[in-house]
Amino acid sequence: MKIGGFVRSSLVDYPGKVAAVIFTQGCNFRCPYCHNPQLVYPEFFTEPVPFEYVWEFLGERRGLLEGVVFSGGEPTLQDDLPEVIRKVRSLGYAVKLDTNGSNPDVLAEVLPHLDYIAMDIKAPFGDAYARVCGVTMDDYEIRRSMLLIRATGLSYAFRTTFHSEFMPIEEKDKIKKHLGRHEIYVIQEANEKISNNAQSLNG
Numbered sequence: 001m002k003i004g005g006f007v008r009s010s011l012v013d014y015p016g017k018v019a020a021v022i023f024t025q026g027c028n029f030r031c032p033y034c035h036n037p038q039l040v041y042p043e044f045f046t047e048p049v050p051f052e053y054v055w056e057f058l059g060e061r062r063g064l065l066e067g068v069v070f071s072g073g074e075p076t077l078q079d080d081l082p083e084v085i086r087k088v089r090s091l092g093y094a095v096k097l098d099t100n101g102s103n104p105d106v107l108a109e110v111l112p113h114l115d116y117i118a119m120d121i122k123a124p125f126g127d128a129y130a131r132v133c134g135v136t137m138d139d140y141e142i143r144r145s146m147l148l149i150r151a152t153g154l155s156y157a158f159r160t161t162f163h164s165e166f167m168p169i170e171e172k173d174k175i176k177k178h179l180g181r182h183e184i185y186v187i188q189e190a191n192e193k194i195s196n197n198a199q200s201l202n203g
């Protein structure tokens, strides 16, 4: 696993848990508002954090930390993601995955080994999707990932990063139409100061 960053303790990345965060290197999207270019563009990659360091740290913090978050970049691009998730969970940690939802086949493999998943919905389905994620793609894979997540019974949230330069405000409402009434939906405002606006569609 190529680890581009490692946060040893976070209170904000895993709802209700103190968690370490593993940021993987590489992403198949090119969202124009991305705040982690060092995890997306190979020319900005830094020397990866050795997995052995992360493994040793997690072994020492058992009972102190509650969870581990895999974020990115896009973690599902890492060939050994399923294996690493299983290893980390064997230490007793709850595991959360952050994903852009573009790899439903990998999701199908890892979902049984997760405790929480947060998936981006970048835009309303249709032409807008490629515009916002910056690459030519078919949103069929995104819809497949949503169906898989809903079928697991796992705790999950869908989320959208909103930047007015790249998404007309009315598209926010179009996205909500893709979601169930009681699903957790988080809108992140992509400003210099990112603010998290957790809201239920119900509320």
Ligand code: SF4
Residues within 6 Å of the ligand: 027, 028, 029, 030, 031, 033, 034, 035, 036, 039, 040, 072, 073, 074, 100
């Ligand atoms: S999916 Fe996330 S990491 Fe990848 S380019 Fe978009 S915002 Fe950046």
